[in-house]
Amino acid sequence: MSKELIRLRDVCMAFDDELVLDHLNLYFNDKEFLTLLGPSGCGKTTTLRIIGGFVTPTSGDVLFDGVRINDVPPYQRQINTVFQKYALFPHLNVYENIAFGLRMQRRPDPNDPTGKRKVKIPEEEIDQRVMEMLEVISLKGFEHRKPDALSGGQQQRVAIARALVNKPKVLLLDEPLAALDLKLRKDMQIELKRIQQQVGITFIYVTHDQEEALTMSDTIVVMDKGTIQQIGTPEDIYNEPKNAFVADFIGESNIIDGVMLQDNLVQMYGKKFPCLDGGFAENEPVDVVIRPEDIDIVPVEQGQLTGVVTSVTFKGMQYDIIVDFKGFKWLIQTTDHCPEGSRIGIKIDPDGIHVMKKSQYSGMFGDYSSFSEEYDELDDASLELDEEESGDEE
Amino acid sequence: MRNKLPLLSIPYVVWMALFVVAPIIMVVIYAFSSAAGGFTLANFARMGTYTVVFTRSFKLALIATAICLLVGYPVSYMMSKEGPRFQRIAMVLIMLPMWMNFLLRTYSWMAILENNGLLNQLFQKIGLISLYNNIFGTDLTFFRMINTQGAVVLGMVYNYLPFMILPIYSVIVKLDHSLIEAARDLGANSFNVFRRVILPLSLPGVLSGITMVFVPSVSTFAISKMLGGGTEMLLGDLIEQQYMGGAYNPQLGAAISLVMMVIVVVCMWVMNRFGEGEEQAVMM
Numbered sequence: 001m002s003k004e005l006i007r008l009r010d011v012c013m014a015f016d017d018e019l020v021l022d023h024l025n026l027y028f029n030d031k032e033f034l035t036l037l038g039p040s041g042c043g044k045t046t047t048l049r050i051i052g053g054f055v056t057p058t059s060g061d062v063l064f065d066g067v068r069i070n071d072v073p074p075y076q077r078q079i080n081t082v083f084q085k086y087a088l089f090p091h092l093n094v095y096e097n098i099a100f101g102l103r104m105q106r107r108p109d110p111n112d113p114t115g116k117r118k119v120k121i122p123e124e125e126i127d128q129r130v131m132e133m134l135e136v137i138s139l140k141g142f143e144h145r146k147p148d149a150l151s152g153g154q155q156q157r158v159a160i161a162r163a164l165v166n167k168p169k170v171l172l173l174d175e176p177l178a179a180l181d182l183k184l185r186k187d188m189q190i191e192l193k194r195i196q197q198q199v200g201i202t203f204i205y206v207t208h209d210q211e212e213a214l215t216m217s218d219t220i221v222v223m224d225k226g227t228i229q230q231i232g233t234p235e236d237i238y239n240e241p242k243n244a245f246v247a248d249f250i251g252e253s254n255i256i257d258g259v260m261l262q263d264n265l266v267q268m269y270g271k272k273f274p275c276l277d278g279g280f281a282e283n284e285p286v287d288v289v290i291r292p293e294d295i296d297i298v299p300v301e302q303g304q305l306t307g308v309v310t311s312v313t314f315k316g317m318q319y320d321i322i323v324d325f326k327g328f329k330w331l332i333q334t335t336d337h338c339p340e341g342s343r344i345g346i347k348i349d350p351d352g353i354h355v356m357k358k359s360q361y362s363g364m365f366g367d368y369s370s371f372s373e374e375y376d377e378l379d380d381a382s383l384e385l386d387e388e389e390s391g392d393e394e
Numbered sequence: 395m396r397n398k399l400p401l402l403s404i405p406y407v408v409w410m411a412l413f414v415v416a417p418i419i420m421v422v423i424y425a426f427s428s429a430a431g432g433f434t435l436a437n438f439a440r441m442g443t444y445t446v447v448f449t450r451s452f453k454l455a456l457i458a459t460a461i462c463l464l465v466g467y468p469v470s471y472m473m474s475k476e477g478p479r480f481q482r483i484a485m486v487l488i489m490l491p492m493w494m495n496f497l498l499r500t501y502s503w504m505a506i507l508e509n510n511g512l513l514n515q516l517f518q519k520i521g522l523i524s525l526y527n528n529i530f531g532t533d534l535t536f537f538r539m540i541n542t543q544g545a546v547v548l549g550m551v552y553n554y555l556p557f558m559i560l561p562i563y564s565v566i567v568k569l570d571h572s573l574i575e576a577a578r579d580l581g582a583n584s585f586n587v588f589r590r591v592i593l594p595l596s597l598p599g600v601l602s603g604i605t606m607v608f609v610p611s612v613s614t615f616a617i618s619k620m621l622g623g624g625t626e627m628l629l630g631d632l633i634e635q636q637y638m639g640g641a642y643n644p645q646l647g648a649a650i651s652l653v654m655m656v657i658v659v660v661c662m663w664v665m666n667r668f669g670e671g672e673e674q675a676v677m678m
Binding site for chain 1: 580590
């Protein structure tokens with residue numbers, strides 16, 4: 001990635017004495033697809049709105065290309081936004097919606113040597129740029145439709161075109177796919193990534209959907225309670241979660257108490273497991289993350305650990321089984337069928353074991369004793385989101 | 395289910411038939427009848443005599459509607475931008491006069507506007523009248539306010555202003571705030587946000603406000619009688635005379651009503667056509 005474009009320096013935001021952003025430090029590179037990921041109320045939408053200029057931070061600086069822009073109104077920023085519910089103008093057709101930003105623009109008159117006189121963008125150029133955009137979003141022939149005569153996915157694309165036609169340096173997207181159904185959402189993820197690469201500008205994307213974040217992003221910023229938990233590439237975040245919160249939020253994780261005996265050796269359940277992590281103090285208590293797909297099922301006598309299968313769920317590509325290891329329940333994903341009540345052994349390769357320092361989140365996640373509840377929460381996430389996120393916009 | 399007339403709507407249908415449709419049919423029949431009962435167009439032939447009244451009625455109603463719009467729109471707009479507590483209080487203040495009897499309200503204006511009424515007394519006290527006399531070399535003891543067209547318009551505006559404010563306010567307050575943010579995001583300053591987004595989207599409210607002020611204004615008779623002193627006769631007064639006054643002629647009254655109704659309906663239709671491009675048709 002190339003040079004830095006936006007920087008948030010020590011940004012705090014409080015609504016009614018409630019700290020929504022807590023000394024946030026973050027930078028955004030040019031031409032990067034960056035995702036702010038976190039549960040509702042983590043401050044991701046507020047961060048986006050600060051960049052967009054819709055709210056002013058309580059303290060701290062917002063820098064754009066090195067210039068402080070805290071007090072620059074939204075219409076003077078080279079930033080455009082795709083809103084959660086699209087916010088297309090219902091009284092204007094698709095063409096006029098896309099042309100809106102261009103019609104607002106004034107630029108120095110090329111015929112005026114002093115460069116002081118401002119003129120509108122000529123109608124031919126507006127027409128050409130709108131048509132270009134219609135092509136990018138594959139909606140040619142729809143220009144005279146009103147927004148309410150479009151499907152959700154089409155409205156979505158018009159909203160993107162309406163923002164992109166202004167050639168912003170940064171496009172902000174606030175959960176733009178939340179209102180679409182699953183199939184369309186998957187298509188639009190790929191479409192968005194394509195558009196971002198085609199126009200070559202920075203996308204800052206807000207979502208609570210970890211899968212969406214992993215699919216599209218160059219960089220993911222995981223947030224919770226107004227602070228950044230981890231910044232990294234999708235692979236980093238998934239493979240090397242920094243704490244129990246990140247491990248739990250991104251994908252499924254078994255998080256087990258352990259003790260780091262020495263570099264590359266961790267102890268769980270009183271047994272020693274070789275691993276690839278180091279740099280801890282001797283005998284330091286740690287959290288150990290084991291992904292459900294990194295666990296091999298082996299005959300009992302060959303297992304590093306043995307446990308009893310307590311539930312089996314068929315998921316199509318694999319079985320999700322819950323295995324009780326001395327009272328702590330793990331989730332294991334396997335293609336082998338293990339009947340309920342059977343005793344199995346497991347083996348974990350060193351690269352399947354991720355050791356993390358203890359954090360405020362230790363002990364809060366990673367136990368599948370209440371497996372079904374946890375699954376329900378995942379499904380509900382999208383429903384909760386609408387209300388809570390709009391709540392902190394006030 | 396869809397094609398069956400829902401049972402619950404029957405009371406309303408009966409009501410409409412008895413008290414709306416039937417009277418209109420009677421008006422039409424009367425308008426084309428002579429005193430003896432036969433068919434005639436004579437009632438309409440006499441209409442030309444009343445051109446002055448027609449034009450005066452429409453002129454005053456138009457002026458009153460325009461003033462209501464000019465006053466009501468900014469009020470609605472400001473109100474919608476304030477907090478919910480302010481909005482509730484403002485709403486009560488706007489509705490408050492409507493809780494009083496219409497005639498009582500208009501009588502109060504008589505007491506205020508009379509030649510030796512409250513306003514003139516005030517003007518005398520603060521020396522406004524003598525100041526006026528000095529400047530213009532006149533010899534007035536009071537300003538003539540009552541029994542003028544201005545007083546009639548004032549009465550209309552005072553009585554019907556809430557009908558302009560309420561529909562406009564309810565449309566603006568329901569506007570999706572993200573549309574305003576989107577416009578700002580796309581480079582619109584405050585003026586353009588208003589002109590390109592808020593104004594066009596509030597047009598349905600404006601249209602129903604205009605309708606709700608114009609229609610009662612054009613047909614009013616109490617206001618002109620009390621504040622216009624009978625010198626500024628309006629359509630409403632003219633029609634009333636045909637039924638209650640000495641010139642008893644219900645057939646002519648019906649004809650005048652019918653003509654007025656047709657003109658109003660045409661006006662509203664044209665206006666709604668004009669507004670159709672912006673939003674769905676507005677209630678009539």
